[in-house]
Amino acid sequence: MVTKRIIPCLDVRNGRVVKGTNFEGIKDVADPVEMARLYNAAGADELVFYDITASFEGRALFTDILTQVASEIFIPLTVGGGINTLEDFDRVLKCGADKVSVNSGALKNPDLIPAAAQRYGDQCVVLSADVKRVNGQFRVFAKGGREDTGRDALDWIAWCTEHGAGEVCLNSIDTDGVRNGFDLEMLDAVAARVHVPIIASGGAGKKEDFLELFHHKGIDAGLAAGIFHQKLLSISDLKAYLNENGIEMRV
């Protein structure tokens, strides 16, 4: 049966991984290519790269890194950050990305979702949503979680999946960085509304958090960054633990 997936996320700025520390025995501790190699060897099921560079030079550096990773690592690669147009899709797909994650770009121009799905297929379009509770409602935030769009998150996510988003990466701003478990209430609410794969993001602190996550119906993958980068949790140990506890993993 299809397995649950464990996905490390690498935020890249000016050619370096942000938050990338504590890699023993490696000179260039935050080199994204080196980190991708390590995660691949540890059994990561997929890699996500977010380009958080603002400059033109940084962007060129990012596509160079992506090309290098895609030339030697043969697992699915998802790329996000600064995806506003079909040309942006084209740019990263040509460098070896398999899926493209859109967030603010789709909030500014929702037509980007159906247009990209029509050109590249639903499987290529990942909706990334930053969601936070405001007055008892799940609201979508833009600009890296800084701006309340006023939109209802469940309606927004449902609309996107009905118009071509083949996967949803749900990042809970409320649990992000807290390391006290995923936002299961929010994830359940989204899983009840959509029928595409859901990637949970925000809040993972320990291996038990992933076990609890995968006991919730409709959640297909768990994504984390800092806890993997800082070696608080190794992907190979995590997958072995989940497998022993009845969650099928690629090990």
Added chain:
Amino acid sequence: MIAIIDYGVGNLFSLKSSLAHLGQEAVVTADPAVIRAADRLILPGVGAFGDAMAKLTATGLVPVIQEEAQKKPLLGICLGMQLLFEKSYEYGEHAGLGFVKGEVCPLEPDLADKTLKVPQIGWNALHILKDDPLFRYIREGEYVYYVHSYYGKHCVESTLAVSDYSLPVTGVVRAGKVYGTQFHPEKSGDTGLRILKAFSEL
């Protein structure tokens, strides 16, 4: 030399890179002379069946592929595998290349477990039903990466391997020298590389 048939469908970056990683010379081409000179052929593909078949037909390469596949190994990947079938029911009814007896049908109505999602996206264990030189370097139950909403059906004679998605999903088919994988070997990590290595030695 391996000829990757270029008919304007799909992203060939990973496929080219994985073959290069294996030390295999691969050329992306729509030139009949190159296809005739190649030792092996790969038919890639993503997107919708009808559209892909129309594009392949428009290149004029179909008769060349039909002829060359009698002489040397051909591997269809993902939609490229589905094109090997007699027909598909994706958005209407479309004729395929007809190497593999059977048809391509939607997953959704055939799922025993309706909570499973379509497309199937992710890693699934490959169960080998008939041993084959293509599996020379892999073991029973290794994981491969799938992304698909349709699958090969009524193709028991040609099916070499399946994966469980509350129904046996056709994973690998073979008819003579023609092979197909529903999963992406070029995205299936080390397991996928070993399948491509075996293909390049057939």
